[in-house]
Amino acid sequence: MQPLRVGVCGLGTVAQGVLEVLARNADLIERRAGRRIVVTRVASRRARTEVDLRGATFSLDVADIPGHPDVDVVVELIGGDGLAVELISSALECGKPVVTANKAAIARHGDRLRETAQRQGVALNFEAAVAGGIPIIASLTQGLAANRIDWLAGIINGTSNFILTGMSDGGADFASALAEAQRLGYAEADPTFDVEGIDAAHKLAILCALAFDTGFRFDAVYTEGISRITPEDIEYARRLGYRIKHLGIARRTVAGVEARVHPTLVPDTHLVANVNGVMNAVLVHGDATGSTLFYGAGAGGLPTASAVVADLVEIARATRCAAPPPAYPAPLEAPAMLPIEAATSAHYLRIPSLDRPGVFARVATLLSERDISIESALQRAQAIHAESQNAWVPIVIVTQPVAERVIQEAVAAVQALPDVVGEVVRIRVEDLADA
Ligand SMILES: NC(=O)c1ccc[n+]([C@@H]2O[C@H](COP(=O)([O-])OP(=O)(O)OC[C@H]3O[C@@H](n4cnc5c(N)ncnc54)[C@H](OP(=O)(O)O)[C@@H]3O)[C@@H](O)[C@H]2O)c1
DSSP: OOOEEEEEEOOSHHHHHHHHHHHHTHHHHHHHHSSOEEEEEEEOSSOOTTSOOTTOEEESOGGGSTTOTTOSEEEEOSOSSSHHHHHHHHHHHTTOOEEEOOHHHHHHHHHHHHHHHHHHTOOEEOGGGTTTTSOHHHIIIIITTTSOEEEEEEEOOHHHHHHHHHHHHHOOOHHHHHHHHHHTTSSOSSOHHHHTTHHHHHHHHHHHHHHHOOOOOGGGSEEOOSTTOOHHHHHHHHHTTEEEEEEEEEEEOSSOEEEEEEEEEEETTSGGGGOOTTEEEEEEEETTTEEEEEEEEOOSHHHHHHHHHHHHHHHHHHTTSSOOOOSSOOOSSOOOBOOGGGOEEEEEEEEEEESSTTHHHHHHHHHHTTTOOEEEEEOGGGSOHHHHTTTEEEEEEEEOOEEHHHHHHHHHHHHTSTTBOSOOEEEEEOOOOOO
16 A cells, blocks of 8 residues: 655644654554555745654745645645635645644635535545644544534633633733743734634634534634633632633524633533643533533644644545545535524623612612523622722622623613723623533
């Protein structure tokens, strides 16, 4: 059997991991794939003489890889949704299977790329694009293929989870927790994609396409990041029995599919609340399985390379016999993606108000006029001391589930009370329970 010849675009963290994993586990990968998998060519904009290319030929011209006669499969590890998408597209047009770890490219251009792959009858695999080393794509498309997925929820951005964990465990504020993440290499110099939720939204769009047949609809994912979370909110959440996690949540409803990424209070007894540091976790609720939780390293050279190489193994196996039908065909009729206004959640509200009698009652009245029930609240005496010194105290409330447009209107009404002296903070609450 001829080896499967791989051309790699990019020579960064993940590409180096792929070279390492393919070399270190060459024999067992060959046995599992049924043939040897060999990197024949690597291209990137900068030569890195310190990297052992394990016999591959290096070029400074990435555009050279897709059509190169020594390349059977293209692995795109450049990132972004510009040149990378052109490379993926051109490889597919050449009739070559593609493996990519690029969530931005798939979330934003997945429908078009999938259409090209299907037309050309070749694989487009992207296991590494969501949750790094966790095999969540294979689990959704194979292991859970018998289920109707009802909902899924995940910690799918390790940087945000590291920052929130630092704020929870060490009492740090957002800026210092972010600085620590940057010092340790867990956050980029420009952390916007991670801390504003864009990276997680890319991944959620991919999960939605696979779990709910929505197509790749990054544009329809509601996105909120963690940059406005304060140590006070983390502490009040803790006193109420919750931890704040940055979640991607998608749910099938009768009207369509909700997809949203935002900070979320999760009961502190839930497994997801205890996923800390840079670790990722995805909880999937299928109608036959109930809840299944996947946990592991969501990033890093070797964990991500594990997913890339698994995709290569699948391609090597498929090309030994007849190519299997795609695991994620385009839907005949995609369900509607719902706007955030259609979502229903419980909410945590922190209402900075003057320290005088009757304020809580006025807030409670505004909520009850809109049929919003209070699940729990913190008493004045439980307020964090530093705030009460300024003659104002926060009213902290957790509501029962309420429609988004109702809570929006209620918060606006509360905000307009003369007793309210600062911006009302609202964070969604999810119990992630089985039902
Ligand atoms: N790192 C992770 O843990 C992880 C996890 C999951 C998914 N991913 C995804 O995997 C992909 C690669 O990530 P990475 O962390 O390996 O990135 P990286 O370390 O920044 O590597 C990117 C590589 O591509 C090269 N490159 C970038 N732009 C180029 C261009 N215009 N022309 C030619 N070469 C170019 C870079 O060259 P220079 O060295 O000159 O910059 C570098 O060699 C991304 O899509 C990322 O989202 C990464």
